[in-house]
Amino acid sequence: MSEILTNQERPLKLPDRGIKTGARVLNRLPEGAAEKPYTLFGVTPLGPLIGAEITGVDLRNPVSPELKQELNRALLEWKVIFFRDQQITSEQQRAFASLWGELETHPFLPQGDSDEVVRFAKNNKTEGKENSWHSDVSWRLEPALGAVLRLVEVPPAGGDTLWADMGAAYDNLPDEVKERIDGLTAIHDFTHAFGVRLPADELAVKQAEFPAAEHPIVRTHPETGRKTLFVNPNFTSRIVGLEPEEGERLLQYLFRQAHIPEYQVRFHWENHSIAFWDNRATQHYAVNDYYPNRRIAERVAIAGDRPY
Numbered sequence: 462m463s464e465i466l467t468n469q470e471r472p473l474k475l476p477d478r479g480i481k482t483g484a485r486v487l488n489r490l491p492e493g494a495a496e497k498p499y500t501l502f503g504v505t506p507l508g509p510l511i512g513a514e515i516t517g518v519d520l521r522n523p524v525s526p527e528l529k530q531e532l533n534r535a536l537l538e539w540k541v542i543f544f545r546d547q548q549i550t551s552e553q554q555r556a557f558a559s560l561w562g563e564l565e566t567h568p569f570l571p572q573g574d575s576d577e578v579v580r581f582a583k584n585n586k587t588e589g590k591e592n593s594w595h596s597d598v599s600w601r602l603e604p605a606l607g608a609v610l611r612l613v614e615v616p617p618a619g620g621d622t623l624w625a626d627m628g629a630a631y632d633n634l635p636d637e638v639k640e641r642i643d644g645l646t647a648i649h650d651f652t653h654a655f656g657v658r659l660p661a662d663e664l665a666v667k668q669a670e671f672p673a674a675e676h677p678i679v680r681t682h683p684e685t686g687r688k689t690l691f692v693n694p695n696f697t698s699r700i701v702g703l704e705p706e707e708g709e710r711l712l713q714y715l716f717r718q719a720h721i722p723e724y725q726v727r728f729h730w731e732n733h734s735i736a737f738w739d740n741r742a743t744q745h746y747a748v749n750d751y752y753p754n755r756r757i758a759e760r761v762a763i764a765g766d767r768p769y
């Protein structure tokens with residue numbers, strides 16, 4: 462039998478659980494930017510804030526400077542853009558990504574055909590470990606600008622990826638939190654993510670090569686000028702200048718902002734789908750619901766600049 466409570470025992474107010482219902486500030490465009498039509502391709506939004514599919518572009522063909530410029534605008538305005546049915550090679554994928562800058566080599570992940578292609582080949586022996594919110598290589602002094610990921614083999618079902626708009630996450634923080642984190646920095650480190658698999662001597666070499674990085678908690682996007690929340694549970698170890706317990710509590714709160722569905726897009730992959738994300742504006746999460754089925758993807762990352 463269920464317990465019957467008197468009205469006095471039924472509190473009107475629960476403890477503050479940080480729940481905020483109702484409308485959120487969802488500014489898709491940078492402040493002051495006006496909506497402008499795209500002339501060289503179609504854009505199909507996957508939601509109002511983040512993520513759009515680009516249609517009418519064949520990435521087997523050379524990308525003209527005009528097309529590159531318009532794709533870059535789409536990337537900045539939508540933060541992650543998607544292409545379908547692009548039957549390109551790793552080499553063409555590299556060539557496309559390199560239009561945005563120097564390509565990055567990942568020191569810990571398995572390589573594909575060349576040093577600059579990371580091949581994620583998951584099967585019944587290697588499960589996907591990318592199911593945690595993060596921005597790629599935030600432990601570098603200069604974290605990646607973005608990445609181009611191509612699905613080579615999709616699992617029979619599942620294996621979606623989600624991205625979260627960390628500019629929107631920042632915009633919706635309560636004023637007192639914005640004031641509190643203004644000017645604060647945090648330490649990002651690969652050690653607790655990739656370091657655990659390394660023998661001690663190798664770890665020491667990698668740690669010397671990639672010293673822990675101190676980045677502002679709120680970074681300014683170098684192209685749009687937008688403020689974005691730049692801490693993630695994979696790589697951010699602590700906040701500089703705060704007591705460990707207090708810093709961890711604040712970090713946990715900031716990490717949870719990426720979990721809010723209004724800031725997210727969820728993409729369902731098909732073979733030859735491509736996602737190109739702005740790693741400065743977003744975090745992502747690769748859903749591991751397909752194990753032990755196979756999922757093969759190749760990623761090329763573009764070197765970025767120092768967060769400020």
Ligand SMILES: [Fe+2]
Pocket residue numbers: 591595596597745
């Ligand atoms: Fe990632």
